[in-house]
Amino acid sequence: MAQIGQILVDVPTMQTNDPYSYAIPSELEHQVQVGMRVIVPFGRGHRVVSGVVVGLTDVTSFDGELKPIQAVLDLAPVLNDELRALADWLADTTYAFRITCIQTMLPNQLKTQTERRVQPTQTLTPNEMATYFPDGAPREFTDKLDDATVAGLLKLQRAGKVEMVYQVKDRSAVKTTTGIKPTLTATKLRDIQGEVAKRAPKQADLLAYLQTMAPDTLVAQSAVVKAAHVSPAVITTAADKGWLTKAPLEVYRDPFQQPVKPTQPLHLNAEQQTAVSAISAAVDGHRTENFLVEGVTGSGKTEVYLQSIAVALQQGRTALMLVPEIALTPQMVNRVKARFGQRVAVLHSGLSKGEQYDEWRRIDRGEATVVVGARSAVFAPVKNLGIIIMDEEHETSYKQDENPRYHARDVALWRGRYNECPVVLGSATPSLETRARAAKGLYTRLVLAKRVNDHPLPAVHIVDMREELKQHSEGDFSEPLLAAIQTRLDRKEQMVLMLNRRGYSSFVMCRDCGFVLKCPNCDISLTLHMDTHTMKCHYCGHEEAIPHVCPNCHSRKIRYYGTGTQKVEQALQKEFPTARILRMDVDSTRKKGAHERILKQFGQHQADILLGTQMIAKGLDFPNVTLVGVLNADTALGLPDFRASERTFQLLTQVSGRAGRASKPGEVYIQTFNPDHYAIQLAQQQDYERFFVTEMHMRHQGSYPPYYFAVQLTASHEDEATAAKAMYQIVAALKQGLSDQAIILGPTPKAIARVKRKYYYQVVIKYKQEAKLKPVLEQIRQAAQIPARHGLTVTIDPEPMNFM
Known part of the structure; x- marks a missing residue:
């Protein structure tokens, strides 16, 4: 009986979790394995798509003639049993398609169009080498290879005699160097060395080194140049004379930039x-x-x-x-x-x-x-x-x-x-x-x-910014925080200042008519960035020039409101001219390795103040940091989100923990306009257990997680009416399919109703037990595939992190 492969195909529209049956060519029978990627013909035309083998059988319910697998992309499975089972579970619980889940698990090199090369190991026999690698170099593994060759290579791979190397076709992501290996025996090389020793001493040095090399192991040419004390030209001459061969040698890209000093286990309390x-x-x-x-x-x-x-x-x-x-x-x-x-x-x-x-x-x-x-x-x-x-x-x-x-x-x-x-x-x-x-x-x-070591938690001070503004003109820093910063600078100690907003200021407003410059694609104000002298949207990336005249009333009374990290950095430098300041936010850490570089500079005390957004609140451990300042603790509290208090408490507690981690005592200043809010009061006391009890009571009253499960459905389209209509239809389907115990909130526009020129409408379902929820949501997901071709996107988010 002919072998049949069950293939999950990767197509952009009208996806399914059910695999398609494809015939496995006779030469590849019992060679193709579950978890391999393949190329298969799909549909009525000559279209070919990639897919993943999820099953092998010898029976099919399809009564027509099966199309054959066109090409095998791997010599060994890229998904093991565990990850295949995980993909199935993930698809079931997140309302995603199995092929999407599989793609999420694989590295980018295996998702993109790749060039595949088969390279021999040292165990190949001369006959096998001559058959499959006639020129002695790795060969491309393409869909143009005949089935007999592919079958032979699959057998060799299972015997450990060849391995597959993936390379992006443009080779931009592949790092290779020139490798060399001797082509003659050590005895023969020794004989030649004796002949050339007097007239070509450098060639003799190279021949001496070649005798020490393992016969079938590629060594980087740069290493040979160094070890044998010869120039690349001498190696090229040796290659021309047939003493050695050159071949591409892949270089392992080590993400660790420098060696790390080994440590021993510490004594535990x-x-x-x-x-x-x-x-x-x-x-x-x-x-x-x-x-x-x-x-x-x-x-x-x-x-x-x-x-x-x-x-x-x-x-x-x-x-x-x-x-x-x-x-x-x-x-x-x-x-x-x-x-x-x-x-x-x-x-x-x-x-x-x-x-x-x-x-x-x-x-x-x-x-x-x-x-x-x-x-x-x-x-x-x-x-x-x-x-x-x-x-x-x-x-x-x-x-x-x-x-x-x-x-x-x-x-x-x-x-x-x-x-x-x-x-x-x-x-x-x-x-x-x-x-x-x-x-x-x-x-x-x-x-x-x-x-x-029983070090105390830092002392936390709450600064009421309402009182500060009554006594002083508007600014980002309270008098107590400024005094604490000066004290640390005098003592040569370090400090961390956190602000929950990147950029220079949050928005630009006309003081005459109240006009706020908004993004043309999103329902959100543009943020001022002084480093690029532009107004930017943090949602879609739109940029435009900073206005000097109001587009609405033509007044010149344009003012900057709110505070961003860039603006605070300038104000800090003005207040403390000798202070060395490092800024760490999304804008300052775009380049590869920027996070590590900034933290290393701070760790080596090349700066006194680390100023940043949320990213500096967690996991940092610097013994010389004795002061933490939170410039605006209220940023998250005002958001229309049931987790706002929890996030505020967590953030304040985490950032407070950056102070006084070694022998020097730490201090924290939290600036707030809501000093009596329980999240801020309990963060001051670092009392998680009391916060837990208080917040759980609030969640219970509002029927929110963890007392209820939640699902968020969103519809988006460039035409607002289309998005709204789709969401009303979804709500009708939900009300028909779910019990009256389910709480359905909406449909409503999202808190930011328009992003990247699309309008967003949402509905939230809160429930404890809903037997019919899964089939109803599956039905909605399947039905959404047809209008998706016309720009309507419907998403299902189980257990959303926020409802905004």
Whole structure:
């Protein structure tokens, strides 16, 4: 019976979660494996698309003649059993298509059009070499190869005799160098060396070195030049004479810019030891157990993670550690790298595509056994997981805001169940959902209530900016904060100042008519950027010149309102002319490696003040920082979002924790126009437990998570009426399909109703148990594919992080 492949095809419109049946050519039978990528003909024309093999069978319900697979893109599966099962679960829970989930898991090099080369290993026989690699060099693996050749190469790959190397066709992301290897035996090279020694001493030096090389191993030409003390011209001459051959040698792109000094495990205090013992017992027992490590800032959570990882590695298992965003990665990666050395791989969007691909391959081949990375690293192809750690688990950046709309925490918990290993969620301010699960006993709660070495938490002062404005003219700094900054500068200590807004000022307004310059594509005011002398939209990227005359009333009374990091930087420099200031926001960290460079400068005390947005609030550990200032604590409180208080409390607690982490005591100043708000009062006291109880009461009154589950549906179109009409139709379908226990809010325009020339309407469903919800949402998703061709986009977001 002929073999049939079940293929998930990657087509932009009218997708399906059901695979299509394709005939496997006889030469490839029993060679094609589940998890490989293939090229198949699709539709009535001559269109070809890529797809993934998700099953193999010898029967099909299709009664016509099956089209054959046109080409195999891989010699080995790019998805293992675990990741295929994970893709199915992800598609089911996020209302995304399986092929979209699979694409999300793969590195960019495997998503784009790639050039595939098969290269021989050292174990090929002369006959096999002559058959498949007649010119001795790696060969392109294209869809033009005949089936017999492909079948032969597949057999060689399974025997470990060849391997596949992927390269982007324009080669821009591939780093190669010239490699050389001897073509003659050591005896023959020695004979030639004797002949040329007198007339060509440099050639003799090269021949002497060639005798020391392994016969089938490529060595970088630059290394040979250095070791043999010869010029590249001598090597070229040797190649012309047939003594050696040159071939491209891929260079591993190491994302670690400089070596890290190794560290040893630190002595644990009693609370840390209790936590490590509990986690280690779960690792040893191969138990699926979820832990919440709730530790105040500076309590030594990272050391708990490192010593728990060591336990998994001792058992021959692997570890996965997630950090929320690139800004956090350099310091955390360096600490993990310093403890575990070459076994560590790093995955995050700050790496080049080539670096990401090289790291992904190291993980896939089992060369890296500890993976550290941001959100998408949760899909790393690491096998035999012994522990999964998620640092700062409350962070919103763990939620993906495009399809598939997954939360990394949910994926981590799934992988923990699959691998029968513990998942450790760590935070000083856990999300209410996680803390509530711990309260129910679903997670084991481990508390680190004290800072390491019993250092006190910083003293936190709340500055009422209403009173400050009565006494002083309008400004960004209160008198107490200015005095505290001057004291730190006098003492040669460092400080961190946080502002929740990048740019120069938040908006430009005419004082005569009140006109505010808005983005032509979005319902939002443009932000002033003095470095580029432009007004920018932070949603769509639109830029235009700074106006000097009001476009509405032609008045010249244009003024800047609000405060951005650039404006504060200028004001700070004016107030403290000798202070060295580093600014860290999205604008100052666009270039690759900018985060790490700024933090390194600050760590080496090349600056006194680190000024930044939210990205400086978390994970930074600098012993000389004794002052933290929050310039405007109210930024998030005013947002129409049920998590506004939680985010404000978390942010203030996290940023306060940057002060006084070593022997010097720390101090925090929080400037606010809402000094009596419970989130700000409890952040001052660093009292998470009281905040948890207070906020849970508020959530219960409002029927919000974690008491209810939530789903957000959004419709968008360039024509507002089209978007609104679609959303009203969706609401009608929901009311017909769901029980009267479900709470349906909307439809309403989104808080920012227009972005990138599209109008957005939304509806939010709150529910406790809805048996029919999944089929109703599946029906809505399928129905949305036809109008999607005409520009109407419908999205489904399970457990949204905000309703804005």
